[in-house]
Amino acid sequence: MSRITVNGIEHEIGSGMEDQTLLTYLREELDLTGTKNGCSEGTCGACTVLVNYKAVRACRFKMSKAHDAEVLTIEGLIREDGSLHPLQQAFIDAGAVQCGFCTPGMIMQAMDLLHKNPEPDRESIRKAMRGNLCRCTGYQTIIDAVELASKRMMTPHLPYGGS
Ligand code: FES
Numbered sequence: 001m002s003r004i005t006v007n008g009i010e011h012e013i014g015s016g017m018e019d020q021t022l023l024t025y026l027r028e029e030l031d032l033t034g035t036k037n038g039c040s041e042g043t044c045g046a047c048t049v050l051v052n053y054k055a056v057r058a059c060r061f062k063m064s065k066a067h068d069a070e071v072l073t074i075e076g077l078i079r080e081d082g083s084l085h086p087l088q089q090a091f092i093d094a095g096a097v098q099c100g101f102c103t104p105g106m107i108m109q110a111m112d113l114l115h116k117n118p119e120p121d122r123e124s125i126r127k128a129m130r131g132n133l134c135r136c137t138g139y140q141t142i143i144d145a146v147e148l149a150s151k152r153m154m155t156p157h158l159p160y161g162g163s
């Protein structure tokens, strides 16, 4: 029986799931609806999650490739005491959330960036986030949010700091 770990919890992947996408599995089998379905075809980034610490489009990722994978979704960022991850808090503080539909995917894409490059400049943030579409914000506040989160995570003694 193959297994997948999602937000630290191990699950058996049921037979018949191989042809499903990770997005369908997360939303319909595990009821983790924070990961959004914007386009179903890999172009909008709303479904972005981390698989083995790398950002992937869950709508294009088949469960047949998910055996033994470690998946992190937006729900997995909440800390044990219920507080928000610095990236989540920074999106709120920078005014980067309007309708919020793109936000989980944006935050998971930003997680991927900050894993690879904890102190990106604005151009690096823009490049890393350019595949994630937002109809509402005009993108500047999203770049502000990732920059703010990076600063806070690099200075964990400040309010909302730490990873
Ligand atoms: S829903 Fe997956 S990229 Fe748009």
Ligand code: FES
Pocket: 096, 097, 098, 099, 100, 101, 102, 103, 133, 134, 135, 136, 137
């Ligand atoms: S906040 Fe509405 S799509 Fe980005």
